[in-house]
Structures are given as C-alpha cells and as structure tokens.
Amino acid sequence: MIVFDTIDDATKVSDLTLSAVFDFVVMTDYDRGQIFKLPTEKSYLTEDRPLYKFLTGRLEELKLKCGKPAFEIHYGPISSGLWEAGVFDVLTYGERILNVIPRTHYKKRGSENRLKGMDVKEAINLVEKLCGTFSISYSTAYCIAVEKIAGISSEKLSLLRILGLELERVYNHIHSIYRLALAASQKVAVSHLLALEEDVLRLNYKLFGHRYGFGFNRIGSVKLKNTEVNVNKILKEFEELVDELSVSKIFIDRLHGTAKISSSMAVELDTIGVAAKASGLKRDVRAFSPFYEDFEPVVSYDGDSLSRTIVRFEEVKQSLQIIIDILDSINDNTNNINVDVNSGEAISFVESPPGDLLLYLKVENGRIKDIKFRGASEVNYLSFAKSVEGNIFTDYPFALESFGLSFADASR
C-alpha cells in the first residue's frame, strides 16, 4: 500500500477510515489502497469518532448514562467463558444489554516498551510472542517493515510468508466456528471442528517446526522444514463440515439476526476485517498486495453473526486453496537474503485473522527507536460492543465469538 505523509484536502478526512492513533493519526483508504499520516495538529478532524475515543482511552464518553433500575456487571477478568483476561462492563436491566465497554488493560505486558532499544534482528524473538495465536501476522508485519527500511523485497520470501499467514487464518477461523458451535451446544460438530483444528496445528508443526509458527519468520529468511503435506484432505473435510453446519437449523437460528452491524454503522465505527466484510465493506489489505494473484475479498451483506460466519466459511476455503497453490509452486525452500538495516521508518499492513494489523517502526543505527502495533482486535472490540447493544444475554457468546477477537492482540 502507498503511504502519504499528509492529507492536502481536509474535507477528504471524513471519507477515510481511522486506522490508528499513535503520535500521529493513521487514516486508510481501502478503496484505493492508500495510507495517510495525519499530523497531531490536524487530529481534531477525527476526535469525534467513537474509535478515536476508544483508542485514546476516553471510555467514559462511550458509556451510556442511565437511570437507577439499570445496573452494571463487571464480566471478567477471571471468568469461565472468556478463556482470557479481560473485562466487559455490561450495563443491563437484567436481560437486555444496554451498553458494553471492553477493558483490555489486564493483558498489558509492556512489550512495546521492552522492544525499544533492542537490536532489530534480535527483537523478532519477542515480536512473535506478542500474540501467540496471531504470531505469524505479527512477525510478518515486523519483517516487512524492517525489509522496507533496508530497501529489500523478495517475491519468493513474500510467497512463503503468505503460506504462513493463510495457515494462521485457517486455524483461527476454524477456532471461531468451533466456539460458535459450542455456544449453540452442537457437541458433535464441536468435536469434528476441534479435531480439524488439531490437524491444522499439526500441519503447522510439520511445515514450520512449531504449532503456532514461532521461529518461522526471520529478517531476510523464512524457516520451512518440509513442504510435502496433504492440505487437500483438510479442505475436503472442512467443506463437508460446512455442508452439515449450514443445514443445522438450531445453529443457524442462533446466529441469524444476532449482533447486527449495518454498513453505515460499520463506516461510523471504522470496523475492519471479517466484521466489515460481513457488512458489505471490502476492507481487506490482501487486495492491494502484489503477491496475491487476482485476490477478491469474500463479502456478505447482512452484518449479523451468521454473515460473519459465512465469511469465515468462505475465507477458510479460499485460504486453503491459496496454500495448495503455493505449495504446488514451491520447488526448493532455500531462501536467505542479507539485510543491513541502518536508519529509517516504515508502516506495514498485514491481514491477520480478525482484520488488518498495522505496525509503525522507527529504526536508528540498527536499534529500534520507536515501535507501535495496532491489532485488529483493538478496533473491533468497539464494533462488538456496539453490535451487542439491544441483544439479550444469551446472544452474548454468539456475538463475541463471531468476531474472533483476542485480548492479547488488543493490549500488548
């Protein structure tokens, strides 16, 4: 994607998507594949957006002021349903959810501060552990940024990284579908989906030597143990499971109409990734990558949990097809480029499973001067919170799991 240092026309800001708030504001045009850096003095143009308030921690302004009968529940940080440390402040009369505020700071490990001052090549060991389940997305974003600063790009390396990214998408999407099936008490489907996820994790182990891809990406190289694996079997099994699940009335009924985001709401909330694609907005950075051939994002239009699940169904098939194509085209897996990094700065965008991951990196004399990530979950937790308003408590897991978010991705 092309990066512009400033926006000439201030009125144009309202048409762009707010992507991140660092020392400057990052705005994205998903139709043309352009990124704009908005300097601090112009950030007032975006201050009214709910996402700006959410990212800058002005959570009190997002809270609904309500009379006495409504009460607040703090759901988390240790709870059986979430599997992760995070809190949702839920305002309710008893059954209907009026307002939700996600609080992600329980997962804050201070990793970005620890990265500052580290050697660029050594830092990758920590970067890939910021969010374990999206590890390949994080390390790919970092490697792309470093290689951009060094002025190097390699087609073969990019293709192999796409292999990692797509496998990560596959197992995370299957995991989200499994969680939805679990919430709908589809125990047989749960077992089949979990077995399939384990198959993909073992495939990861065979290919990369690690179940979550730690150690896969290195600056200037990619570690690939083996390329002779059977992906067709997974694709066939997944297609059969989708056929079974899409005729299961209980499953479909629980998802249909739950946690709806209309396309105008998605524009207002700057929603990205799977949630945006389910509302009819083609927000996928893979569409602008020169290494994906004729990539067309999967789109659905209803914006409810069912739409998001359909997008996931199709994306898993699409990703597995991409993996099969890449594995067919690889002749030898030797790849090693010498990268000398001196000074510079770069922005990189990578499509992680729930949405795009953004990284801003500044390097001075081979050491990290400034590094800032913006995970997809950071943005989409707000969309989830707004989408679940007006739904009832039994809809809560169907709303949350359909977004496929992670607290580790939202707070590092």
Place this chain on the structure above:
Amino acid sequence: MWIIRGLKKGIVTTKFPFEISKDEEELVNLGEVEVKKTLPFKKSIHVFFVDAGSCNSCNREVEMMGNPYYDFHRLGIFFTPTPRHADVMLVVGCSESMRDAVAKAYEAMPSPKIIIAVGDCAIDFCKKADVLVRGCPPSPYKIIESILKACSKEVKS
C-alpha cells in the same frame, strides 16, 4: 448426517498416557514437567484455569486438551468455572495487573490445593507454583501429563 460422518472418521483419540504411537513422539516431547508437590487425590481432579496475561497460545493449548485427540475427560480431568470447587489452579501468562486477581482466586480454593504453572512466562511469574510445565507453549500432552503427575498417577513419557 452427523452419525455417518462420525463413523467414517473413526476413533482419533490417542492411547496417551498409557501408550505413545510413533506419530506422536515428537509432539509429546514439546515441553518438560517438573513436580515439586502432589495432591493426595487419585481419581477425578477439578481444574480451575486462570489467564494471568498470556500471549494466548498457552490458553489455546489448554483449550486443545479437550479435542478428540487428547480428550482429557476420559482421564478424569474436568474444568470448573469457580475456584471453590477446584483442586488445581492452572496458571498461564505473566501480566503484573493480574497478580491480585490470581492471589484472590488462590485464596478462594479449598485445601489441599496446588498451582500448576503452564509455559515459560508463567513459571517466572508464579514463584509459588508446585508443578512447572516448561515450553513456549508446552504441548497439550505435557499439560495433561502435569495434571496426572500432580495426583501421582503413572505416566509414560
């Protein structure tokens, strides 16, 4: 039809911890278990899972213990949503902001109780842990092994 699909798929559950097949050997050895203290129980064991700010991969491996390959229920291991019913606390992660919450949850557990620290960062974070599972992340096999060893069961490894 789900039933036909199930029959076609067959049994995928491994014989672990009683037997280890050739395919599993590599996966079984991802990690290392160290036991300092054991529980006086031998039959069923109830586990309370706490995330103390992990990177989410240990959480995923703990969740994967429930998949048909490992199926920890057959070994008498169950998750409980409340510390009041738990024998074992399974801790992953290392965020300082969770320290108070973890301490409170540990106090709420009835005695005898033990802590299992899963993953390298939890071992650093949780100095009081009675059973340590090294690995980043350790495989589900090793996590099951740690729970079984915590109640002095025989495990092949």
